[in-house]
Amino acid sequence: MMQHRLSSALWFCAPFVVLLVLWTVLIPYFNVNPRLFPHLGSVIQAGLEGIKDGTLIQHIGASLMRVAVGTVLALLVAIPLGIAMGVSPVVSSFLTPLFRFFSVLAGIAWIPIATLWFGYGFGAITFVIFNAVFFIVTYNTLLGVSTIPLPVRNAAASLGAGKWAMLTEVLLPGALPNIVTGIRTGLGFAWRGLIAAEMIATNVGLGYMLFVARDFYKTEVIVLGMIVIGVLWLLLDRLLLAPLERATIERWGMVQRS
Amino acid sequence: MKNLTIRNLSKTYFDPYAGTNVTAVHDVSLNVEQGEFVCIVGPSGCGKTTILNMIAGFLPHTGGDILVGGRPVNGPGPDRGVVFQSFALFPWKTVLENVAFGPKMRGVGKAEREKIAHEYLALAKLTEAAGRYPAELSGGMQQRVGVVRALANEPDVLLMDEPFASVDAQTRMTLQEELTRIWQEKRPTVIFITHDVAEAVFLANRVVALSKGRVLEEIDVDLPRPRSWDALNDDPQFKELTGRVLQLVRSA
Numbered sequence: 001m002m003q004h005r006l007s008s009a010l011w012f013c014a015p016f017v018v019l020l021v022l023w024t025v026l027i028p029y030f031n032v033n034p035r036l037f038p039h040l041g042s043v044i045q046a047g048l049e050g051i052k053d054g055t056l057i058q059h060i061g062a063s064l065m066r067v068a069v070g071t072v073l074a075l076l077v078a079i080p081l082g083i084a085m086g087v088s089p090v091v092s093s094f095l096t097p098l099f100r101f102f103s104v105l106a107g108i109a110w111i112p113i114a115t116l117w118f119g120y121g122f123g124a125i126t127f128v129i130f131n132a133v134f135f136i137v138t139y140n141t142l143l144g145v146s147t148i149p150l151p152v153r154n155a156a157a158s159l160g161a162g163k164w165a166m167l168t169e170v171l172l173p174g175a176l177p178n179i180v181t182g183i184r185t186g187l188g189f190a191w192r193g194l195i196a197a198e199m200i201a202t203n204v205g206l207g208y209m210l211f212v213a214r215d216f217y218k219t220e221v222i223v224l225g226m227i228v229i230g231v232l233w234l235l236l237d238r239l240l241l242a243p244l245e246r247a248t249i250e251r252w253g254m255v256q257r258s
Numbered sequence: 259m260k261n262l263t264i265r266n267l268s269k270t271y272f273d274p275y276a277g278t279n280v281t282a283v284h285d286v287s288l289n290v291e292q293g294e295f296v297c298i299v300g301p302s303g304c305g306k307t308t309i310l311n312m313i314a315g316f317l318p319h320t321g322g323d324i325l326v327g328g329r330p331v332n333g334p335g336p337d338r339g340v341v342f343q344s345f346a347l348f349p350w351k352t353v354l355e356n357v358a359f360g361p362k363m364r365g366v367g368k369a370e371r372e373k374i375a376h377e378y379l380a381l382a383k384l385t386e387a388a389g390r391y392p393a394e395l396s397g398g399m400q401q402r403v404g405v406v407r408a409l410a411n412e413p414d415v416l417l418m419d420e421p422f423a424s425v426d427a428q429t430r431m432t433l434q435e436e437l438t439r440i441w442q443e444k445r446p447t448v449i450f451i452t453h454d455v456a457e458a459v460f461l462a463n464r465v466v467a468l469s470k471g472r473v474l475e476e477i478d479v480d481l482p483r484p485r486s487w488d489a490l491n492d493d494p495q496f497k498e499l500t501g502r503v504l505q506l507v508r509s510a
């Protein structure tokens with residue numbers, strides 16, 4: 001098991017290693033202008049400098065903070081709302097198309113209206129993230145509750161579960177696999193939306209760092225930003241979200257194990 | 259003493275496709291004394307599940323009365339435990355937590371309710387499975403959990419709707435023998451629904467034959483206990499009883 005994990009992690013890294021090797025070899029070989037694409041060495045140097053003078057950490061911190069705040073706010077509203085809607089078949093079938101529609105709009109499409117409503121800054125960006133997470137998680141929660149078989153709810157009721165116990169012991173855990181999937185998808189959209197919004201609507205954050213570097217032809221900072229954005233997402237997804245999803249869905253046998 | 263009284267029970271469904279009312283249960287009356295094991299047997303569609311769901315409180319009735327210990331039934335409650343054909347275990351709880359659920363709802367503390375759960379799991383030979391999740395058990399084991407989960411809550415009446423219909427024949431026979439053994443030990447009041455005549459006679463003190471939503475006849479079964487398939491397979495009285503019930507159900 002441990003060995004399997006290790007080898008699959010190595011296999012996951014393999015194509016990136018190849019990419020890095022090609023990068024170190026090909027850029028000097030073709031003598032590419034650093035204004036078009038940087039050397040690996042200058043990207044590493046930009047990274048180290050950013051860490052030393054604190055700017056990179058500041059951008060990362062600002063971005064993560066916005067994601068955290070937007071996501072937590074969204075979950076606080078989305079999960080109770082999704083459950084309330086899911087327990088009534090009429091309400092849930094009525095609202096499902098609406099939430100599907102807004103789920104598709106996730107993230108980026110909200111940026112213009114967000115800047116109109118909140119101006120440039122924290123509010124607008126948090127709003128974009130909130131929307132990216134909120135609609136998808138609400139929709140998934142609603143779906144999760146409505147897929148709990150009626151006999152399971154009946155069983156709880158006939159074992160003496162009241163309203164509160166029904167919520168905490170049946171509806172919430174029953175919908176949890178869907179909720180986790182919703183969070184994972186929603187955060188994916190939120191992360192993309194965040195970078196886009198930061199290019200337009202703020203003066204700190206990874207998206208901003210990327211966009212400003214362009215004005216000074218600092219390709220090493222642009223590429224550094226792209227790498228950080230990708231790596232942060234992979235870490236978040238692989239170390240936090242995917243294991244959470246596995247733990248609920250597979251252990252409980254709520255979907256087929258592959 | 260908590261007995262179950264059903265008086266002139268009826269249920270009319272509205273069929274949205276035909277646009278008409280369908281009466282699934284007509285004027286059913288039945289009295290079940292505490293500690294009795296009653297089987298309701300009848301062909302598919304005769305209203306068995308409808309009756310059971312009304313007693314459980316999952317479905318409102320449209321006529322008559324259902325009384326448990328003299329009190330009218332109003333919605334589901336812990337005085338009536340239910341064992342479902344689809345098991346209906348909580349997939350996110352371990353076997354132990356499933357069985358301890360009823361006591362937990364009563365406010366029994368963690369240590370005490372786990373003790374109760376362990377005791378009932380032992381009764382169904384499930385001690386080994388206590389820490390596993392339902393998805394990790396066979397169908398037969400899952401239904402054993404379903405039975406003891408309902409029993410551990412010590413309901414006045416245990417309602418079972420074709421609980422063994424979805425397991426294989428051998429497992430079903432084992433589960434039937436186990437159920438009669440557990441019943442003898444704990445003596446719960448049981449209403450057991452099935453379309454399998456031999457199963458009904460094997461388990462019951464009394465068999466109620468149902469057809470098209472009406473009670474045809476009640477037949478007392480005074481076969482000796484403990485009952486086992488080995489002993490009853492060639493028993494003339496068992497054969498005579500099953501023959502009679504089968505004829506009743508088929509002739510209607």
Ligand SMILES: Nc1ncnc2c1ncn2[C@@H]1O[C@H](COP(=O)(O)OP(=O)(O)OP(=O)(O)O)[C@@H](O)[C@H]1O
Nearest residue numbers: 271272273282301302303304305306307308309453
């Ligand atoms: N929700 C419903 N709406 C309309 N008609 C229903 C509904 N549920 C059951 N019926 C009808 O009531 C009758 C009795 O159904 P019920 O499920 O109680 O039968 P059953 O004896 O349990 O059958 P089976 O052995 O197949 O489970 C059937 O004719 C069925 O079509």
Ligand SMILES: [Mg+2]
Nearest residue numbers: 306307308419
């Ligand atoms: Mg039925």
